[in-house]
Amino acid sequence: MLRLLNNGPPADRVVVAYTDSPPPQTWVLVDGEMEGYCENDLVKSDEVADFEFSNISPHACNEITAFAEEHAVVFDGDPPFTLNADVVTEDAAPPLLLEVNLWVVVSDGTPAADVWADLETVFVETQALLDANRVGVTLLLPSADGTWQSLATWVWPTGRLLSPGDPARTIGANCTESGVNGLKNDPSLYDPNRLNLYVVDYVLDGNGANTGQHEILCAFDAVTQDPLPSGHDIIYFSRLSRMNASLAHVLGHAFSLLGKTWGAVGDGHTGCWWQTYIAGFANDNIMWACVPAGTDPRKTFSLGQVYRMTLDDDSWLIKSGLRAPTTKLCPDDPAGDDPCPPLALSWWD
Numbered sequence: 001m002l003r004l005l006n007n008g009p010p011a012d013r014v015v016v017a018y019t020d021s022p023p024p025q026t027w028v029l030v031d032g033e034m035e036g037y038c039e040n041d042l043v044k045s046d047e048v049a050d051f052e053f054s055n056i057s058p059h060a061c062n063e064i065t066a067f068a069e070e071h072a073v074v075f076d077g078d079p080p081f082t083l084n085a086d087v088v089t090e091d092a093a094p095p096l097l098l099e100v101n102l103w104v105v106v107s108d109g110t111p112a113a114d115v116w117a118d119l120e121t122v123f124v125e126t127q128a129l130l131d132a133n134r135v136g137v138t139l140l141l142p143s144a145d146g147t148w149q150s151l152a153t154w155v156w157p158t159g160r161l162l163s164p165g166d167p168a169r170t171i172g173a174n175c176t177e178s179g180v181n182g183l184k185n186d187p188s189l190y191d192p193n194r195l196n197l198y199v200v201d202y203v204l205d206g207n208g209a210n211t212g213q214h215e216i217l218c219a220f221d222a223v224t225q226d227p228l229p230s231g232h233d234i235i236y237f238s239r240l241s242r243m244n245a246s247l248a249h250v251l252g253h254a255f256s257l258l259g260k261t262w263g264a265v266g267d268g269h270t271g272c273w274w275q276t277y278i279a280g281f282a283n284d285n286i287m288w289a290c291v292p293a294g295t296d297p298r299k300t301f302s303l304g305q306v307y308r309m310t311l312d313d314d315s316w317l318i319k320s321g322l323r324a325p326t327t328k329l330c331p332d333d334p335a336g337d338d339p340c341p342p343l344a345l346s347w348w349d
């Protein structure tokens with residue numbers, strides 16, 4: 001009689017189902033080993049989206065998260081693991097479509113076509129960074145016909161290039177409570193349901209002088225440094241002072257990489273110049289601040305960052321309703337691993 005050897009506990013499988021062409025690689029994080037602690041303690045990546053685990057405890061917090069290029073991050077906070085061998089299937093979906101309410105303010109005499117062509121390079125770079133880092137978000141921009149289009153079909157909306165003398169040219173005079181409230185009171189320029197991106201030549205201080213800032217999310221008052229809870233959806237972006245990855249960087253802030261406590265080291269930044277703020281990061285990280293012009297190596301978000309960008313309730317992706325709310329309140333401590341993985345958790349092959 002043939003006797004099957006029992007090689008330990010029954011195997012569990014997590015299958016990510018793609019209805020379109022599968023991406024080259026998928027990452028899955030599973031909270032399933034340590035009981036009573038909500039750490040994603042099982043992490044795998046493979047070119048096939050079918051992952052086998054030796055044993056997943058139904059008594060862990062049980063959570064499955066999956067990441068892949070050009071697909072929305074998959075999150076299941078209640079997968080049906082049992083004490084027996086289970087196959088849990090998660091359906092992958094196309095990227096989230098993020099409508100960006102774009103306005104552009106430029107100095108007199110700047111040819112509009114030059115401005116739009118310049119900005120198109122910014123959007124192409126930003127979309128490529130979001131895709132390569134598996135953020136699962138496609139930017140949609142207002143197009144010339146009034147519809148919202150991805151870059152593939154975007155037609156420059158000249159109507160959103162503000163003309164000289166327009167009172168709206170005070171946009172970009174830094175993030176202050178009065179400035180933010182002024183924008184919010186102008187429905188022609190501000191949409192509470194969208195991320196509002198104001199491209200300016202330079203970010204100015206209260207006296208009209210160039211602050212030199214590359215980009216800024218109005219989450220804090222630039223003068224008092226008090227939190228501006230009403231400004232999390234307002235971005236000023238300097239077209240002429242920007243660095244590589246500047247727009248991806250400020251989107252990182254909008255997607256919860258902000259540091260929850262003003263004054264804490266970093267405020268969402270992982271380092272600056274030669275100084276590392278958060279162990280495990282280097283100056284290729286998109287949230288690195290203060291990089292030399294022309295040599296900017298920023299190109300990566302960590303796996304831990306993308307997890308928070310898409311699942312922390314502080315992210316605009318959740319605040320805007322694009323993603324369903326989770327119960328995730330990721331710890332202030334970047335090394336914390338419950339209920340979110342450490343911020344510096346990296347991708348690997």
Ligand SMILES: [Zn+2]
Pocket residue numbers: 249250253269289
């Ligand atoms: Zn920053």
